[in-house]
Amino acid sequence: MLLQLLNGVAAATAVTLRLTVYYFVRWLPLGPRYLPIIYANFSAWIVCYLVAVAAQPKHSRKTSSLGAKLLTLLVGWYDRTHVVTSIWTFLINVFALLFALDFVYRAEILGSGNGVEFSRLGYVDDNSARIVIRHSEISQIFYQASGQSKWLNGPVATSTPESDFVSTLVLTGLERDTSYNYHTNTSLAGSFRTSSSSPKKWSLATSSCIKPGFPYNPAGSELRIPGLEHLSSHVTKSSIDMVLFLGDFIYIDLPARFGFSNEHYRNAYRQVYASPSWTQELQNTPWIHMYDDHEITNDWAANETGLWTDAMEPYFAYHHGGNPEPLAEKATYYTFKKGDVAFFVMDTRRYRSPEDVEDGPGKTMLGESQRKALEHWLRTERGWKMVVSSVPFTRNWRGPESIDSWAGYLWERQQLLEVMWATDGVVILSGDRHEHATTEFPSPDGKKSVVEFSTSPLSQFFQPFDRQYRQIEVTDIELFSHPYGVSKFGVLKFDTTSRKTWHLDFELIVDGKGIWNKRISLER
Structure with a gap:
């Protein structure tokens, strides 16, 4: 009777866990709503697993035939006798939890972006362009109209921790409807085109x-x-x-x-x-x-x-x-x-x-x-x-x-x-x-x-x-x-x-x- 009850609880919590994890990481990433459900179902399932292993009679822990072993391996909790002790079920449920944790925490732990360096365009009109850069060193921008050989000196970005090393440089006095290239002394580069009037x-x-x-x-x-x-x-x-x-x-x-x-x-x-x-x-x-x-x-x-x-x-x-x-x-x-x-x-x-x-x-x-x-x-x-x-x-x-x-x-x-x-x-x-x-x-x-x-x-x-x-x-x-x-x-x-x-x-x-x-x- 105890094993049947544990099997039923394990089956329900395993299904809920897997479906919730998939829905959370692929459809609706609302952590405050779904993470408690994931944690609760995994906790209930692992308790059932441990109790069942301890309570299971020795003779029931043996699988009688090769076919039964394959069935247990492939479909896990569908095997009524070995729901909670199936290795396949164990791995699926553990990996489901790990996927949810990886989705939530990997970027926070590994993807801080502290060293990211970039330049991008902001607003550009017919005679000016805003260039946003992030670099940990002081950067000066140089620019030239396409087809010209001379690089013009642009403004200097003051790189400080207070602005998270982000600066906006404004190029003025540009020719309208003209393509420009730019680069900085810190190897950031790009191009843009001013608007016509x-x-x-x-x-x-x-x-x-x-x-x-x-x-x-x-x-x-x-x-x-x-x-x-x-x-x-x-x-x-x-x-x-x-x-x-x-x-x-x-x-x-x-x-x-x-x-x-x-x-x-x-x-x-x-x-x-x-x-x-x-x-x-x-x-x-x-x-x-x-x-x-x-x-x-x-x-x-x-x-x-x-x-x-x-x-x-x-x-x-x-x-x-x-x-x-x-x-x-x-x-x-x-x-x-x-x-x-x-x-x-x-x-x-x-x-x-x-x-x-x-x-x-x-x-x-x-x-x-x-x-x-x-x-x-x-x-x-x-x-x-x-x-x-x-x-x-x-x-x-x-x-x-x-x-x-x-x-x-x-x-x-x-x-x-x-x-x-x-x-x-x-x-x-x-x-x-x-x-x-x-x-x-x-x-x-x-x-x-x-x-x-x-x-x-x-x-x-x-x-x-x-x-x-x-x-x-x-x-x-x-x-x-x-x-x-x-x-x-x-x-x-x-x-x-x-x-x-x-x-x-x-x-x-x-x-x-x-x-x-x-x-x-x-x-x-």
């Missing part, structure tokens, strides 16, 4: 959310980022002019949080930049960044605190310095323009009211100064107007975390929509939800509409079974949604060559393949 046809890629080492592969690098590889292939093939990254560049709290110090946040940035998935093509493509909650902690809505300061210090060093100039001193929102396309990149975390505040005039996601700046920009800017939000503007995403997006700030959202409907050419770009959805917001009279392209993750999990995007209200009209794929990014191609009609073509890329297109036109 008013480009009429150009493109950008947009997405958010990166986690190195996911989906887990025990034989692969703990810092591999498959989404970067897909993006690099597309950049090379389609000549993408810019990457607009919408936040969650690091996941400080997944699959497990190792601490809250400034060093923990720095280490997370170093791990991403130490990934072998980066290519020269990606580093030679301008990247513009914003941040979201996982650069701090999940669903952050607490304004500036000690944690915010520790978390944002590496963001300012690694990303903010490479962005266009902010609209106000020490602000984290900014605008920029490329040809006939203007961008307002919002900060949806730093200035927001707590989510549990009652919605209304007293609740804000942007703060008064940022909202007024956005409204002024919408009223005065001409041409395409890209409003960039780290969290979705639509309220079609349901579920317990929906109030973290604009669904929790509907009064302020309505004020912005009314200003958007009063102009033309407004498009919203967002990420965060690990899915894609294209949503239309028609004005009450049906004469104007705003479209949102919400796309993520670049390289992270998606919810395999829980579908939360659903249209209910007539204010948010679903045009297309696609939840599947661990790598999703959107490509926007702008064409403003015509005097009468401008076009914006959007393409959704999932796991490296284009699956959907949408054209929006703007009549001039």
